[in-house]
Amino acid sequence: MKNLLYIFLALLVVSCSTTSTQTYNLDRAAVEREAKIQKEIAFKQQLKYNKRLFDVGYPILKNNADLCGDDVHYRMGAGWSSIEQYNNEWKEAAASVLGLDSNLRFVSVYESSPAANAGLKNGDIIISINDLEPGDTKRDHNRFTRDYRKLQKDNNFAEITVQRGEEVINFNFELDRVCNYPISLGESDAVNAYANGTNIVIEKGMMRFVEDDIELGLVIAHELGHNAMKHMDKKMSNYAMGSILDIAAAAYGVNTGGLFGETGAMVFSQEFENEADYVGLYYMHRAGMDITDAGDFWRRMAAEHPGAIRTNHAASHPATPERFLKIDLAIEEIKEKIEFGELIIPNFE
Secondary structure, three states, X not given: OHHHXXXXXXXXXXXXXXXXXXXXXXXXHHHHHHHHHHHHHHHHHHHHHHHHHHHHHHHHHHXXXXXXXXXXXXXXXXXXXXXXXXXXXXXXXXXXXXXXXXXXXXXXXXXXXXXXXXXXXXXXXXXXXXXXXXXXXXXXXXXXXXXXXXXXXXXXXXXXXXEEOOEEEEEEEEXXXXXXXXXXXXXXXXXXXEEOOOOEEEEHHHHHHXXXXXXXXXXXXHXXXXXXXXXXXXXXXXXXXXXXXXXXXXXXXXXXXXXXXXXXXXXXXXXXXXXXXXXXXXXXXXXXXXXXXXXXXXXXXXXXXXXHHOOOOOOOOOOHXXXXXXXXXXXXXXXXXXXXXXXXXXXXX
């Protein structure tokens, strides 16, 4: 019986339709060489995205630290890594592009950052930072990074010793005080960004969509608005209030499927979006960005996603015409404050 099954499968395969034109038999080594090249290209693109996020986002986080309450920390504007921080698939690309080995070294010293101004350079091997030593293993490096991040909350000074070639160099400098909402790159191709109360994530799809740094700044500042204005906490509070009705209904034998909780979480959702747009424009201006035509982002969004033009009161986000017009009004408000020499902060109520 089994042999008959194998014969049937073989006949099925040979009788299937195939291509009509010539194809090439590739040497496996050639495929692997090309894969290596493409991984390096992908790795460089990732670095390019992250640099752009820092270049645009860092001034927004820095210049609005006074509006972020207690959610602030200190940053030097540089990152480090070692080859052990990457999985086996990406180790070769990381070594080729960044020159990584087992040492923990600076790999992203950004222009105009405290680290760059002090003289630190990409490739410098870390010997110590504020008496913390990186150790030799991946576990040591992870511990070192965790311990340093704890210091960032209150420590505004860096004492760094590095090895550069054969030379050991000491650096001492003050750090920048910034909003403690790290900006990271998401892997999704969706034209989307989000804030979760502690972080800001800009998806790759959004990075491809934004045409310039003003548009990217608008997106980052909007998400900062969600975090700084505690919108996630407020949504969770509204969800909890709605869930009380779900529990009460369950006591009477009615399964609501969490309907009231979900409805509660959606209450004021559009208002939260409008508020994030509003304060975000102030954040941009305080970071030195030109907000004059910032609203055009929503016209472009409407052109690519016409469904967003329609007003839907049940939707979580306002329609694009509303967002454009309210942004224009906020821009006029900011310009008036500039004209009359007023303090450029949002009109908090």
